Amino acid sequence: xxxxxxxxxxxxxxxxxxxxxxxxxxxxxxxxxxxxxxxxxxxxxxxxxxxxxxxxxxxxxxxxxxxxxxxxxxxxxxxxxxxxxxxxxxxxxxxxxxxxxxxxxxxxxxxxxxxxxxxxxxxxxxxxxxxxxxxxxxxxxxxxxx
Numbered sequence: 001x002x003x004x005x006x007x008x009x010x011x012x013x014x015x016x017x018x019x020x021x022x023x024x025x026x027x028x029x030x031x032x033x034x035x036x037x038x039x040x041x042x043x044x045x046x047x048x049x050x051x052x053x054x055x056x057x058x059x060x061x062x063x064x065x066x067x068x069x070x071x072x073x074x075x076x077x078x079x080x081x082x083x084x085x086x087x088x089x090x091x092x093x094x095x096x097x098x099x100x101x102x103x104x105x106x107x108x109x110x111x112x113x114x115x116x117x118x119x120x121x122x123x124x125x126x127x128x129x130x131x132x133x134x135x136x137x138x139x140x141x142x143x144x145x146x
């Protein structure tokens with residue numbers, strides 16, 4: 001069973017994602033902030049991470065994603081930003097720090113599950129030979145929006 005790490009500081013959001021993902025056939029684990037999300041990625045080795053961006057004062061989701069993507073242990077795990085940050089520049093920042101996708105809240109469940117399936121079925125997160133602003137990640141998924 002594929003495992004998804006949910007990183008969100010809001011308990012209601014975590015429970016919502018857990019219910020949706022469990023019904024869709026995924027195993028889940030959760031983290032409540034950026035540092036615990038990074039630790040969870042290393043310990044749990046999930047197949048995918050759903051990352052909230054506004055995680056509180058310790059560390060935002062963009063910084064946590066950069067650290068996950070810069071670590072050889074976790075760089076291959078695709079990250080989907082799930083956030084209320086809905087501006088075009090927020091989406092671009094999510095992609096620039098290494099997220100494979102950006103989903104705005106309120107969440108469209110069908111669209112999110114499709115994005116998860118695409119991320120899990122492709123290798124768009126594979127490291128490129130040189131590192132750039134995308135954290136060394138391919139952007140091929142960006143041209144095939146759902």
